[in-house]
Amino acid sequence: MEEQTMVLIVGAGPAGLATAACLTQLSIPYVIVEREYCSASLWRNRAYDRLKLHLAKEFCELPHMSYPADAPTYIPKDQFVKYLDSYIECFNIRPKYHTAIESCTYDEARRCWLGVAHDMKTSVSVRYMARFLVVASGENSAENIPVIPGLHCFTGETIHSSRYKSGATYSGKNVLVVGCGNSGMEIAYDLASHGANTSIVIRSPVHVTTKEIIRLGMTLVQHTPVNVVDDLLVRLSNYVFGDLSRHGIVRPKMGPLLLKEKIGRSAVIDVGTVGLIKKGTIKVLGNISKIKGKIVEFEDRNEDTFDAIVFATGYKSTANTWLKNGESMLNNDGLPKKEFPNHWKGENGLYCAGLAKRGLAGIAMDAKNIANDILSCLASMHDI
Ligand SMILES: Cc1cc2nc3c(=O)[nH]c(=O)nc-3n(C[C@H](O)[C@H](O)[C@H](O)COP(=O)(O)OP(=O)(O)OC[C@H]3O[C@@H](n4cnc5c(N)ncnc54)[C@H](O)[C@@H]3O)c2cc1C
Numbered sequence: 001m002e003e004q005t006m007v008l009i010v011g012a013g014p015a016g017l018a019t020a021a022c023l024t025q026l027s028i029p030y031v032i033v034e035r036e037y038c039s040a041s042l043w044r045n046r047a048y049d050r051l052k053l054h055l056a057k058e059f060c061e062l063p064h065m066s067y068p069a070d071a072p073t074y075i076p077k078d079q080f081v082k083y084l085d086s087y088i089e090c091f092n093i094r095p096k097y098h099t100a101i102e103s104c105t106y107d108e109a110r111r112c113w114l115g116v117a118h119d120m121k122t123s124v125s126v127r128y129m130a131r132f133l134v135v136a137s138g139e140n141s142a143e144n145i146p147v148i149p150g151l152h153c154f155t156g157e158t159i160h161s162s163r164y165k166s167g168a169t170y171s172g173k174n175v176l177v178v179g180c181g182n183s184g185m186e187i188a189y190d191l192a193s194h195g196a197n198t199s200i201v202i203r204s205p206v207h208v209t210t211k212e213i214i215r216l217g218m219t220l221v222q223h224t225p226v227n228v229v230d231d232l233l234v235r236l237s238n239y240v241f242g243d244l245s246r247h248g249i250v251r252p253k254m255g256p257l258l259l260k261e262k263i264g265r266s267a268v269i270d271v272g273t274v275g276l277i278k279k280g281t282i283k284v285l286g287n288i289s290k291i292k293g294k295i296v297e298f299e300d301r302n303e304d305t306f307d308a309i310v311f312a313t314g315y316k317s318t319a320n321t322w323l324k325n326g327e328s329m330l331n332n333d334g335l336p337k338k339e340f341p342n343h344w345k346g347e348n349g350l351y352c353a354g355l356a357k358r359g360l361a362g363i364a365m366d367a368k369n370i371a372n373d374i375l376s377c378l379a380s381m382h383d384i
């Protein structure tokens with residue numbers, strides 16, 4: 001079976017949906033495929049219960065649709081999913097679910113992309129032929145777990161943050177959280193508030209701030225140089241939290257907004273974790289050196305016994321496992337080669353949406369750029 005279309009979009013998360021909506025607005029036909037049985041599976045199935053959007057709603061809109069006027073500034077997960085559902089309905093997006101792309105190759109002779117997908121319901125292969133290909137399979141496609149000697153023999157429970165729901169089942173247990181990004185810090189808070197004896201491994205410098213300070217910064221930086229805004233953000237954050245270095249938390253040299261821009265690392269928006277660290281309720285530990293049974297040994301030679309380890313150690317892109325001929329756009333990690341704002345376009349009608357570590361605002365920009373570029377390609381093909 002072979003299906004022909006103008007644009008093939010791989011992935012029906014926010015990036016794929018936003019691209020579909022922008023194409024619809026320009027009357028460009030497309031097919032959107034998704035390996036899961038639903039759209040935005042990260043938000044529906046792979047996010048912890050208490051998750052809210054970390055950024056204020058004005059920075060989290062997809063193109064052509066605003067949040068309801070009475071929506072809270074920081075949208076809870078369930079409300080974000082509802083927004084996506086109405087987005088899908090509004091633009092009449094019909095993803096082909098349970099359809100995992102297994103390879104996409106550029107056919108020089110026919111000047112098109114050939115996609116092979118596996119329909120998981122019927123177990124048949126489906127072929128797509130498209131003039132343009134949009135990689136929207138996400139930066140969060142596969143779990144990233146660090147290599148630690150002895151980890152595979154750990155006799156407690158290990159879980160990645162994407163499968164963590166709530167601390168309710170960990171009450172009274174000794175739990176170690178590895179990773180100090182937004183997920184790790186919030187999960188540590190959630191565990192501790194459910195009565196788990198919680199420790200967190202903080203291996204590298206990190207900016208801790210508040211959601212209001214970040215919102216102020218994101219607003220100011222639209223008109224003010226980033227280094228000036230960053231100086232202010234660091235001052236304000238230090239005023240709120242004080243010096244945290246004796247608790248094992250030190251700030252990176254680069255400011256929070258510049259760090260996000262340069263390497264895509266987000267500042268941590270505190271949900272109460274720092275207060276519990278100061279009180280000693282949550283213990284901060286250094287790098288792990290090895291694991292033996294239930295005993296975790298640290299580089300400072302201390303050791304502790306844990307019932308569970310939560311890895312909030314991030315994700316990997318898996319685009320390289322299926323995209324062939326993607327060298328013009330993606331590096332070996334399956335992320336854009338070119339720097340923002342030129343990251344979204346490769347050669348031969350290849351694009352990516354949502355791979356620039358810029359959250360939903362970045363996704364909205366990518367989707368609009370891609371749809372407009374496809375329109376201008378089609379217009380110039382017509383000219384000849
Ligand atoms: C815990 C968490 C909180 C976040 N909070 C915010 C926030 O507050 N504000 C913000 O702006 N950003 C936030 N982000 C970042 C970002 O906005 C989200 O990760 C967003 O979901 C990314 O959308 P996406 O469509 O690029 O990727 P995804 O949501 O991961 O969607 C990609 C889709 O592609 C599918 N797919 C992958 N491979 C294939 C294949 N081979 N064939 C078919 N389908 C495939 C996947 O199943 C998935 O559904 C957060 C991220 C995480 C992890």
Ligand SMILES: *[C@@H]1O[C@H](CO)[C@@H](O)[C@H](O)[C@H]1NC(C)=O
Pocket residue numbers: 202203204286287299
């Ligand atoms: C932890 O290990 C990483 C590399 O594995 C290293 O870069 C970092 O400096 C270490 N941190 C501490 C506190 O020892």
Ligand SMILES: *[C@@H]1O[C@H](CO)[C@@H](O)[C@H](O)[C@H]1NC(C)=O
Pocket residue numbers: 174197198199283304305
């Ligand atoms: C809590 O965890 C810390 C760090 O692992 C450990 O030293 C301490 O003994 C634990 N407390 C209890 C009551 O188990």
